[in-house]
Amino acid sequence: MxxxxxxxxxxxxxxxxxxxxxxxxxxxxxxxxxxxxxxxxxxxxxxxxxxxxxxxxxxxxxxxxxxGKLELYLALLDKHCEALVEAIRGALEATTDNKLRVQATTEAYFAYVAAESGAFRLVFESDLTNEAAVRERVEAVTRATATLVSKVIAEDTDLPEEEAMLLAVGVCGLCQITARFWLAQGGTIPKDEAVRLVSSLSWRGLKGFPMHGGDGVTH
Missing domain, CATH: 1.10.10.60 (Homeodomain-like)
Incomplete structure (x- = not known):
């Protein structure tokens, strides 16, 4: 060159x-x-x-x-998949209080979806998921975010890794889908209130699982 x-x-x-x-x-x-x-x-x-x-x-x-156009699209997809993973990582590492972790994780999804650029659509609403390279990246970011959450669940409960991962996929899916629905409805509920509602739903489910040597995931 x-x-x-x-x-x-x-x-x-x-x-x-x-x-x-x-x-x-x-x-x-x-x-x-x-x-x-x-x-x-x-x-x-x-x-x-x-x-x-x-x-x-x-x-x-x-x-x-x-x-080509595909290479350009994949470069963008990589960028925004990495941004989501880092946002979830940061949310989980920001505190050791599990209730606050759930809230921070929910907030990270809502902030990601609410970003003015609308780039979340490249990850969650792509019209190119029939392309293997795109599908692999979308599936990889789902696994990566859920793995981060599952490690926290597995560390704090008596659940085996497979069950912790299943719960983590559920938590991440709940955050992602509700955030997109909230945005599609025009954000008529204030974002902070939407985050509170969704994180409360997640937390009420997660806190019922027994901690190591305790009765529940209470902190």
């Missing part, structure tokens, strides 16, 4: 500022533009022309960074 390709050409149209960008900055710019187009149009309706125009670059510049 030549030195000129590392900085790309000046943007020609769109919202971007003029001037050359380092390759990493250009890549982030292109991902941002692609995210807007994919979220608004879905994978199948989106075109590389649309993404290049949104980014304010020529198609050759776009293809310097991503050889």
């Amino acid at each position: 030549t030195a000129s390709q590392d900085t790309d050409e000046r943007p020609r149209t769109g919202k971007t500022s003029t001037g050359r960008l380092p390759r990493s900055a250009r890549r982030n710019q292109l991902l941002g533009a692609a995210e807007e187009v994919f979220v608004a149009q879905g994978y199948h309706a989106a075109a590389m022309d649309d993404i290049a125009e949104r980014a304010g670059v020529s198609k050759p510049v776009l293809y310097q960074h991503f050889p």
Whole structure:
């Protein structure tokens, strides 16, 4: 690759500022533009022309960074799957109080879904799940988030790992589906109240399981 390709050409149209960008900055710019187009149009309706125009670059510049539309979509999917996993990890590590962990985990899902970008749709509402690479990533993020939750359940209860994992999938699924439903209804219930309701439902179920050497998951 030549030195000129590392900085790309000046943007020609769109919202971007003029001037050359380092390759990493250009890549982030292109991902941002692609995210807007994919979220608004879905994978199948989106075109590389649309993404290049949104980014304010020529198609050759776009293809310097991503050889095709699928590779661009997968890069975005990886980014937002990782963001969700890290949000759940952070929620669980923020406290040792299990009730607060449930609340923080629920809040993490609601915040993820409520983000202005709407990028959660790439993960939870993709129109490309018939593509193996997409399906594998969606399934992987489901497993990864549930595994984080299941480890906490298994550590604090007498449940075997398989049962802890089943409960964790249920907790994560409840958070994800209710957050999406809440958003689809226009957020008529304030987010904090929605989080409180859903986390209360999860906690009332989880706290009934016996702790190691105790009567229930009470802390």
